[in-house]
Amino acid sequence: MKRIVLVFCTLLFFGYVTSQNLNKRNNLPSVNIKNLEGETFNTKEISNDGKPIIISFWALWCKPCKKELDAYNDNYDDWQEETGVEIIAVSIDDARSTAKVLPYVSGKDWDFEVLLDPNGDFKRAMSVNMIPHTFILNGAGEIVYQHTSYYEGLEDEIYEIVEKVASGENVSGNN
Amino acid sequence: MKKALALIVLSFLFTPMVKAQGFLSKSEVHGNFELDGMYYQADDALGITDSIINGNEFGFNGFADIIYTLGNFSAGFRYEAYLPPIAGFDRNLDGQGIANLWASYTTDRFSITIGDFYEQFGNGLTLRTYTEWSLGYDNALKGARFVFSPIDGIILKGVYGVQRYFWTKYENNNRGIVKGFDAEINLNDVFNGMSDSKIKLTLGGSAVSKYQSDQNPFYKMPKNVAAFAGRFNLGINKFNFSSEYAYKINDPSAINNYIYKPGAAFIFSGSYSTKGLGIYAQFKRVDNMSYKSDQAVTSNALDINFLPPLIEAHTYMLAAMYPYATQPNGEIGFQIAINYKVPKKSKIGGKYGMGVSINYSQMNNIDRSAPNDTAYIGQSGTMGWNSDFFKFGKQIFNKDLTIEIDKKFNKKFKSTFKYIYQVYDIATIQGHTGEPMVNANIAIIDMTYKLASKKALRWELQGLWTKEDNGNWAAALIEYTVSPHWFVTITDQYNYGNKHINEKIHYYTGSFGYTLNTMRIALTYGRQREGVVCVGGVCRQVPASNGFSLTISGSF
Numbered sequence: 001m002k003r004i005v006l007v008f009c010t011l012l013f014f015g016y017v018t019s020q021n022l023n024k025r026n027n028l029p030s031v032n033i034k035n036l037e038g039e040t041f042n043t044k045e046i047s048n049d050g051k052p053i054i055i056s057f058w059a060l061w062c063k064p065c066k067k068e069l070d071a072y073n074d075n076y077d078d079w080q081e082e083t084g085v086e087i088i089a090v091s092i093d094d095a096r097s098t099a100k101v102l103p104y105v106s107g108k109d110w111d112f113e114v115l116l117d118p119n120g121d122f123k124r125a126m127s128v129n130m131i132p133h134t135f136i137l138n139g140a141g142e143i144v145y146q147h148t149s150y151y152e153g154l155e156d157e158i159y160e161i162v163e164k165v166a167s168g169e170n171v172s173g174n175n
Numbered sequence: 176m177k178k179a180l181a182l183i184v185l186s187f188l189f190t191p192m193v194k195a196q197g198f199l200s201k202s203e204v205h206g207n208f209e210l211d212g213m214y215y216q217a218d219d220a221l222g223i224t225d226s227i228i229n230g231n232e233f234g235f236n237g238f239a240d241i242i243y244t245l246g247n248f249s250a251g252f253r254y255e256a257y258l259p260p261i262a263g264f265d266r267n268l269d270g271q272g273i274a275n276l277w278a279s280y281t282t283d284r285f286s287i288t289i290g291d292f293y294e295q296f297g298n299g300l301t302l303r304t305y306t307e308w309s310l311g312y313d314n315a316l317k318g319a320r321f322v323f324s325p326i327d328g329i330i331l332k333g334v335y336g337v338q339r340y341f342w343t344k345y346e347n348n349n350r351g352i353v354k355g356f357d358a359e360i361n362l363n364d365v366f367n368g369m370s371d372s373k374i375k376l377t378l379g380g381s382a383v384s385k386y387q388s389d390q391n392p393f394y395k396m397p398k399n400v401a402a403f404a405g406r407f408n409l410g411i412n413k414f415n416f417s418s419e420y421a422y423k424i425n426d427p428s429a430i431n432n433y434i435y436k437p438g439a440a441f442i443f444s445g446s447y448s449t450k451g452l453g454i455y456a457q458f459k460r461v462d463n464m465s466y467k468s469d470q471a472v473t474s475n476a477l478d479i480n481f482l483p484p485l486i487e488a489h490t491y492m493l494a495a496m497y498p499y500a501t502q503p504n505g506e507i508g509f510q511i512a513i514n515y516k517v518p519k520k521s522k523i524g525g526k527y528g529m530g531v532s533i534n535y536s537q538m539n540n541i542d543r544s545a546p547n548d549t550a551y552i553g554q555s556g557t558m559g560w561n562s563d564f565f566k567f568g569k570q571i572f573n574k575d576l577t578i579e580i581d582k583k584f585n586k587k588f589k590s591t592f593k594y595i596y597q598v599y600d601i602a603t604i605q606g607h608t609g610e611p612m613v614n615a616n617i618a619i620i621d622m623t624y625k626l627a628s629k630k631a632l633r634w635e636l637q638g639l640w641t642k643e644d645n646g647n648w649a650a651a652l653i654e655y656t657v658s659p660h661w662f663v664t665i666t667d668q669y670n671y672g673n674k675h676i677n678e679k680i681h682y683y684t685g686s687f688g689y690t691l692n693t694m695r696i697a698l699t700y701g702r703q704r705e706g707v708v709c710v711g712g713v714c715r716q717v718p719a720s721n722g723f724s725l726t727i728s729g730s731f
Contacts, residue, residue, distance in 0.1 A: 029244065030281050032322075032330065037375045038408030038417060039361050040330060042283075061488040074527075094305075095298040096483035099417055099444035100512060103453025107514020107532065119295035119305055127207040127242060127730045129308070130695070148730065149690045151656035152623060152631030 026141025029125035033090070034116040036102045041115060043122055050139035051084035052165040054158065057123060057133045059093045060104060065132040068150035072158075073110050079159060083166035087112035092123050092131065134158065138165045145171060206241035206251075207693075207730035209308065213261045218721035220680050221702065234261035238274075238308065250278035257311075263708070263717040264311040265474065267341035274339070275306075275315060286322040291315040294334055296357040296381035297406045299481030300421035300440045300464070304338065309708065310715050314478050315339045316353060328364025332357040338468045338477050351387035351468035353479055375410035385468050385479060394433055394556060400426040402438075402466060402480065418443040421464065421480070427555075428470035431463050431504055434559030436546075438463040440482060453514040459485050462541055462562055465503035475715065485510045486536040487577045489595070491619050492650050492668055493639040497599040498707050499538065499573040507567050508538035530581035537575075540568035571612070574598035586625070593619040601644060605707065615641040629658040640672075647672025662697075663687045668704060694729040 028043050035041045046053065054072070058065030072079075072087055079085050089112055091101045098118045105114050117123055126135070129148075136145040136158070145161050147154070164171045213234035217225045235258045242251035256271035257264065277290030293315060295303040306313040318336020325331070334355045337345040359379040363369045369376075381404045389396040406419035423438035439462045446455040466480040482501040485508065489495045512534040517524035545551055546558035553559055576596040583589040595617040601607045616639070623633045635652040650668040668682040684701030705719040 029249070030247075030283075037410045038377050038415070039363070039375060040359070061490055063490060094483065095295075095303070095481060096485065097488065098298075099415075099446065099457065100455055102415055103446045103448050103455040103512065104514050104532075106448035106450065106453035107516055108530065109451045109516045109528075119293060119299075119303065121293065124240075124293070125242070127205050127240065129207040129209055129728055129730055133693070133730070146693050146730070147659060147690075148693045148695055148728075149659075149662075151629075151658035151662060152625055152633075153629035153658035156628060157659050 026137065027143065028137075028141065029122075031117075031122045031125050033122050034098075034118070036105065036114055036116065043125075046088060046137075047141065048084070048086040048139075051086065052139065052162050053137040053141075054085060054087045054162065055090060055135040055137065056087065057090050057092055057117075057126075057128050057131045059091055059131060060097050060100060061093070062131050064150040066108075067152075068132050068134070068154065069110060069112075070108070071155040073108070073112070075155060075159065076111050079162065083162055085162050085166065089114045090117050090122060091115070092117050092120055092128075094118050094120075136161055136165060136171075138171075139168075202243065202245040204241065204243050205731055206239060207728070208237070208239035209726065209728040210237040211235070211261060212725040213720070213722060214724075215262070215720055215722040218702065218719075220677070221719045221721060223719065223721060231259065231262075234259060234264075236261050236264065236268075236311070240275075247282055248278070248280050252276045260311065262720055263715055265341065265476070265715075267343075267476075268311050270342045272342065274313065274342075284324050286320075288320040289318075291317045291339065292320045292334075292336075294320060294332065294355075295481070296332070296355065296383070297379050297404055298419045298442060298483065300419055300442070301381045301383040301402045301404045301423075301466075301480050302334070302353070302355045302357075303478075303481035305481075310475070312475055313339050314476065317345070318353075326365065328361040330359045338479070340469070340472075340477055348388040348390075349469075350477060351385040353383065353385050353468055355381065355383040357381040373412050375408075377408040379406045380404065383466075383479060385466070387468065387470065391427075391433075391470070394427055396427060396470065397425060400424055400466070413447055413449050415446045415448070416444070423464060423466055426466065426470065428465060428467065429473045430465040430467070431559065432553055433555040434463070434553060434557060436463050436559035438466070440464040442483075442485075451516040451518065453512075455510075455512040455514075457485055457510045459509070460507045460541065460564065461501065461503060462505050463503075463559065484538075486538070486573065486575050487534045489577075491593065491621070491635070491637060492652070492666065493637045493648055494593070494595055494617050494619065496617075496639060496648070496706065497597055497601070497604075497613060497615060499575070499599070500604060500707075502538075502540070502572060502603070505541035505543070505562070505568075506538050506572060507541050507565075508536065508572075510534070510536035525582070525584070527583040529583075530579075532577075532579045534577045535575070536573070538572045540570035540572060542566040542568040570600070570603075571598060572600045572603060588622070588624050590620065590622040593617075593621070595619075611643050613641055613643040615639055615643075631656050631658075645670055645673050645678070660689055660691065661687070662690075666701075670704075693731065695727070697726045699724045 030044045032040050032042055069089055098116050132150045133148045135143050138144045161171055215228050215232050217223055238255045240253045252273055253275035255274040257268040260268045275291040279288035293304045304314050304316050316336035321333045323331045362376045384399055384401045386399050402423040404421035408417040419442050421440045425435040425437050427433040441460045444457040461482055467477045468479055469477050484499055484501045486499050514532045517529040519528040541562045543552050543560040543562050550557040578594045580592045597615045599613040601613050602610050619637045621635045625631045633654040637650040639648040648670050652666040654664040656662045664686045666684050670680050673679045682702040682704045684699055686699040688697030700723050703720045706717050708715055708717050
């Protein structure tokens with residue numbers, strides 16, 4: 001009987017834990033980072049009304065990252081019109097340059113949302129090692145594709161996947 | 176009967192779980208890894224002989240980080256191996272094992288972590304633990320962390336633990352115990368009336384204490400060293416201001432030569448941002464603010480706090496020749512930056528617009544005078560020095576003017592031009608005692624030509640001109656990439672201006688690599704010049720070497 005009670009309690013606990021999870025908006029880890037206004041932003045709040053999301057980790061000291069984001073920015077109007085995709089660029093600049101990110105982004109005239117992860121909390125939770133590291137999330141908030149490094153023309157490949165995701169195709173095999 | 180009862184109970188329990196897509200499918204394992212291997216060769220030109228290598232032909236650094244999550248619960252560990260560490264990494268890393276082990280439970284309102292964890296209070300002036308693989312740096316706290324948000328807009332954090340010191344286990348007070356508390360309040364979230372205000376205000380404060388038993392035979396050491404900081408972030412329309420001031424009670428240590436002066440650090444940043452234009456200015460002062468959990472340690476380890484170096488982080492080969500690192504015993508300086516995008520379809524901007532950025536930073540020593548009539552500046556066992564808060568010392572550590580222009584000429588061709596002027600106190604920053612101040616001019620051209628939709632050629636030409644140190648350098652790079660998988664790169668750095676004829680050396684490398692999604696493999700052969708690699712303000716010395724290096728990394 002003791003054993004049954006133990007099993008019961010354990011399952012009740014896990015049942016509770018998992019049911020807590022039902023209302024979550026995406027499948028990303030819950031990490032408090034900052035937006036460019038210095039306000040706390042929880043990564044569970046990343047959402048795009050059932051449309052695809054691109055999350056790209058970058059930093060001011062990472063030239064290929066900035067090239068990648070420039071390439072996205074050049075295409076962003078078209079991409080949004082066609083698929084409704086949203087881009088979120090997560091800067092992992094530490095206290096050395098977090099205050100420089102906002103004026104840099106303004107100077108670049110990037111149209112997408114930029115978040116700050118100054119101590120790499122979100123980076124670690126997402127198992128990001130080298131940057132640029134880009135994730136594509138489907139409408140259900142699940143990661144369906146990821147890629148590290150940027151070479152000229154990668155944006156075409158990224159967008160092909162976004163198009164598939166937007167039309168409901170299963171692309172998780174690319175992960 | 177019991178079995179039947181259990182079955183009924185189980186079936187009831189599983190029903191909600193099946194609806195929740197099954198509880199096993201809710202659990203998830205992910206992680207990342209990297210293996211860096213080096214094979215060293217003798218090289219007469221670099222002065223590396225077989226007897227210097229002497230059985231140390233290989234260096235190997237590797238890690239694997241695994242995270243398991245099940246709903247709100249997650250746990251993870253990191254395995255590290257340095258067998259032996261690659262040249263330039265701290266020899267104390269030699270060894271292997273589980274470097275990091277933790278478990279945490281997180282809900283919308285609270286989070287608790289047991290084991291090794293990373294945390295930062297504000298800008299890190301009182302506390303920051305982090306890890307940087309490329310430096311072999313890890314000052315994780317092992318203990319417990321509690322984060323609590325009683326209402327939206329308020330976050331309270333408490334930490335308690337001891338820091339990682341390579342592979343040395345904590346025992347018998349062999350290093351300090353760190354306790355910390357941080358509170359942050361966002362007024363816009365807390366007060367309903369402010370939620371739509373154009374004024375965004377966040378306030379924060381932290382208190383940190385380190386306890387270490389007095390093990391110094393000469394001086395009476397404070398056992399508890401406390402540090403406090405206050406900060407704010409204020410956004411008003413297009414303006415943003417942020418500041419933090421930290422204070423630390425007296426903390427005699429090997430870094431400050433055992434003086435009893437309290438420490439302080441101050442950062443103030445202001446920026447203006449509008450579409451296509453960002454302007455930024457920052458002031459910083461550090462006075463005796465090294466804060467380690469062992470007062471006898473002078474190496475890059477056991478730092479409780481983080482003092483960010485406020486200068487442009489250079490990554491181009493020759494621009495990274497003279498990297499600046501924060502001087503924890505005292506520095507005062509400022510930085511100004513302008514980022515501007517010349518609009519599209521304007522005369523200068525052309526079809527795509529043109530990016531212009533200018534950055535100037537300067538760091539001086541703080542002004543110091545003797546603490547009293549009988550002591551000299553910095554004398555052990557005294558108050559160390561007196562210093563005016565806003566007065567710049569005469570000694571210049573570093574000046575850096577960087578001008579960068581980004582221009583896309585057409586669909587296929589784009590380039591970056593960069594000019595940098597640096598003044599660098601190599602004697603203080605790199606410990607090259609007696610060497611004169613370096614004045615260097617650096618010019619860089621970086622061009623990319625798209626050959627086809629996924630093929631591109633990129634090349635760099637760089638020059639560094641200086642009369643001091645090793646004299647003039649020239650460098651070139653050529654890179655061919657096929658997106659998303661392949662790259663081939665050849666580089667050469669040539670010290671043509673070296674005064675010694677036999678030190679006019681070519682540092683050539685050849686690399687190629689393959690990337691598949693997040694898996695990456697890269698092989699490099701060639702010479703590494705002696706220098707300093709800095710990431711985020713922490714630096715490590717890299718000796719000259721020749722040989723093969725292999726990097727395999729991935730994330731899943």
